[in-house]
Amino acid sequence: MKDTIIMFDMDGTLLDLAFDDLIWNQQLAIRHAEHHQCSLEQSQANLNQFYQQHKHTISWYSSAYWTQTVGVDVLQLQYDFKQHIAPRPGCFELLTQLKQQGYRCWLLTNADQAGLQLKLDQIELQPYFEVILSSEQLGYSKEHPLFWQKLQELHPFSSQDAVFIDDTAPVLDAAQQFGIPHLFSIIQPSSGRDARCQTELNYPALQDLTELIDHLATINTKVLHEQTA
């Protein structure tokens, strides 16, 4: 059981997505409007158009790409508001318990390497993880099947023994297609937004992250039964 690798998404899973909402849905539009001397409405309309074009691609997650595209230093913007970066409920309780129980944990994020570093500087996640990886390193976002292939080439693992937690449905779908059997979503990725409806999420979902411990116990019992059957 301790060969199980618990793979975590970062934003909206371990960390509160309220920070990313603040940056991408509020402050970027304000700074973009200042920079281009246009109204906030105009700025929001322009940014929405870009978002629709690039959603779920590797460009979507690149601060450098956005800086180049919209003319605002998006990484600097994140640094300016870094005090808003915060863990989700149960984050450290869960990671501490998993570490005590000897689980191997990996952090797999679509945040680019610069954004990842900023978050690791603010929140002490590093000591809990054996592997920390930005999809930028692989050249494919987690929604893309090649992300999972390339991850396995770089860090060999048995997909059957992996557990993966992520708040984004298309990412979970790609992981499922790759063959990861134990997938979990997050009920409320952002503290600034309402909780999502469990029945609409397609995957079992966690409110407090520590709920994962009970799920792992169930998975381990099942595996044990299969082995002894």
Ligand SMILES: [Mg+2]
């Ligand atoms: Mg996420």
